[in-house]
Amino acid sequence: MTKTPVISARNLDKFYGEFHALKNLSIDVAEGERVVICGPSGSGKSTLIRCFNALEYHQSGQLIVDGIEVYEGSNEIIRLRQNVGMVFQQFNLFPHLTVLENLMIGPLKVRRVSKADAEATARRYLDRVHIPDQADKYPRQLSGGQQQRVAIARSLCMESKIILFDEPTSALDPEMINEVLDVMVELAEDGMTMVCVTHEMGFARKIADRMVFMDDGEIVEVADPETFFTAPRSERCRDFLEKVLHH
Amino acid sequence: MKILNRLHWVDWLILALITGFALYIWLQIAGTLNYKWRWHLIPNYIVGWHTKREEWFANVLLQGLMVTIRITLYASILALVLGIGLGLARTSRNMTVRLLARTYVEFLRNIPPLVVIFIFFFFLSVPMIDALGLERWARAIARSENNQIWIFFFGDMRLFPQLVAGTVVLALFESAFVGEIVRAGIQSVDKGQREAARSIGMTYMQEMRYVILPQAVKKVIPPLANQFITLIKDSSIVSLISVQELTFKTLELVASTRLIFEAWLVCAGFYFIICFGLSQLFARLEK
Ligand SMILES: Nc1ncnc2c1ncn2[C@@H]1O[C@H](COP(=O)(O)OP(=O)(O)OP(=O)(O)O)[C@@H](O)[C@H]1O
Ligand SMILES: [Mg+2]
Numbered sequence: 154m155t156k157t158p159v160i161s162a163r164n165l166d167k168f169y170g171e172f173h174a175l176k177n178l179s180i181d182v183a184e185g186e187r188v189v190i191c192g193p194s195g196s197g198k199s200t201l202i203r204c205f206n207a208l209e210y211h212q213s214g215q216l217i218v219d220g221i222e223v224y225e226g227s228n229e230i231i232r233l234r235q236n237v238g239m240v241f242q243q244f245n246l247f248p249h250l251t252v253l254e255n256l257m258i259g260p261l262k263v264r265r266v267s268k269a270d271a272e273a274t275a276r277r278y279l280d281r282v283h284i285p286d287q288a289d290k291y292p293r294q295l296s297g298g299q300q301q302r303v304a305i306a307r308s309l310c311m312e313s314k315i316i317l318f319d320e321p322t323s324a325l326d327p328e329m330i331n332e333v334l335d336v337m338v339e340l341a342e343d344g345m346t347m348v349c350v351t352h353e354m355g356f357a358r359k360i361a362d363r364m365v366f367m368d369d370g371e372i373v374e375v376a377d378p379e380t381f382f383t384a385p386r387s388e389r390c391r392d393f394l395e396k397v398l399h400h
Numbered sequence: 401m402k403i404l405n406r407l408h409w410v411d412w413l414i415l416a417l418i419t420g421f422a423l424y425i426w427l428q429i430a431g432t433l434n435y436k437w438r439w440h441l442i443p444n445y446i447v448g449w450h451t452k453r454e455e456w457f458a459n460v461l462l463q464g465l466m467v468t469i470r471i472t473l474y475a476s477i478l479a480l481v482l483g484i485g486l487g488l489a490r491t492s493r494n495m496t497v498r499l500l501a502r503t504y505v506e507f508l509r510n511i512p513p514l515v516v517i518f519i520f521f522f523f524l525s526v527p528m529i530d531a532l533g534l535e536r537w538a539r540a541i542a543r544s545e546n547n548q549i550w551i552f553f554f555g556d557m558r559l560f561p562q563l564v565a566g567t568v569v570l571a572l573f574e575s576a577f578v579g580e581i582v583r584a585g586i587q588s589v590d591k592g593q594r595e596a597a598r599s600i601g602m603t604y605m606q607e608m609r610y611v612i613l614p615q616a617v618k619k620v621i622p623p624l625a626n627q628f629i630t631l632i633k634d635s636s637i638v639s640l641i642s643v644q645e646l647t648f649k650t651l652e653l654v655a656s657t658r659l660i661f662e663a664w665l666v667c668a669g670f671y672f673i674i675c676f677g678l679s680q681l682f683a684r685l686e687k
Pocket of ligand 1: 169172174192193194195196197198199200201
């Protein structure tokens, strides 16, 4: 990579009490790059990407995201999070707000744009996730797939430079997975920087610039998708792919 | 009658026992204590007739009831404000803040209400009222002409310092319970909501104000309504610091007229009607 990285993690260590969740882990993500992270349950995938927007803090090593050093107590965390969106497995939409309000609250209260601008932005992104007609409904009135697309739009409304996805389709019924993946593919095609934890290997193959395989708090393998899926080097990665691909 | 057919012999036995017990008490009062019931005197102590001015006025029992209602209302409002602060402090990320709030709550929960009331009264209320010079200020208003508004909100202004003392003491006492309800409400909101709020760059204050509290409010309203009813009953303990509410007035009435049983029964009736009425009302509103 010749571009400067927008995420640069050097020798991160993270403990939950005694438990060593991230072990001396390093990774760079370049601007506009799409990185897909996979690995068995409990391998630390969520922990890693949650460090990227300071929902968790590492204990040693250095993490710089979008030019801001991440550490507990930093007063730049709020600014950092404005530039790094996150989409959760459980959507986490605000149930007391309508879809439109869900999308507008960040721009209104955090970015402090005008109401008209916030609404215009919200409608633009609702269009982009293909549900322009659901603006006035409440989240509970939408299907899971629609809710997740609203969650993606909520992130986009912050005009973030980077979006993190933590298994965005794992909580969805099978028939709704594709509508969400389609939106994510479109985002990727538009050049958004994406770090995506997912086990949707078809999707990964389509959009990933780089595949990352994690196990036991470590990055075991990093490769371009072609190499990754056809000739993984490590035993653990081969076993894992075996399981998810022939499922 | 259908209801008679539905009664089992056990029910009859229970009814008989209760009737027997009531009769026994009745005979004790009438016979051994040689008590003369004088119910006809009671209405006059609720609403009296002013012979000189030729108008009805609220007499001691009704006055006491009004003070009870006022004090509960004001103490609840104050306790709500304090309790929200306390609830936020209990869920704060700062350990010192959490610890202080916890200490306050535990202090209140593990000391008898009566003792708490006296401590608050002597350590906080009395010095505060002195420092603010409330006594003189209230007496001035009591003597002034245009004091209807004051009287509407606070009753007899000569008793204003006691009202303030009672309100403050009750509110402090109550804030611990409100705080616990608020804490439970905040903690009942899914933690994914906080993470979502943070991930769009909200500060702690914004996260609370726009995401957590609006959702917590729905969950805390029913227990808060219950707590309000509890406070009406608990307010009777401030009679011990000379706040002239219903219990205090009843005590006075009994002392001066010896209408022991009548007065206490009426006093109990007042509390019951208000508390039961409110609980029925809240139950209906919840639906
Ligand atoms: N808040 C926490 N406290 C203690 N341990 C935790 C906490 N969060 C995660 N862990 C532990 O850290 C390890 C890594 O968790 P993480 O959620 O990052 O895994 P993951 O790779 O995302 O797994 P999954 O595929 O199940 O989501 C797990 O063993 C988990 O039990
Ligand atoms: Mg996970």
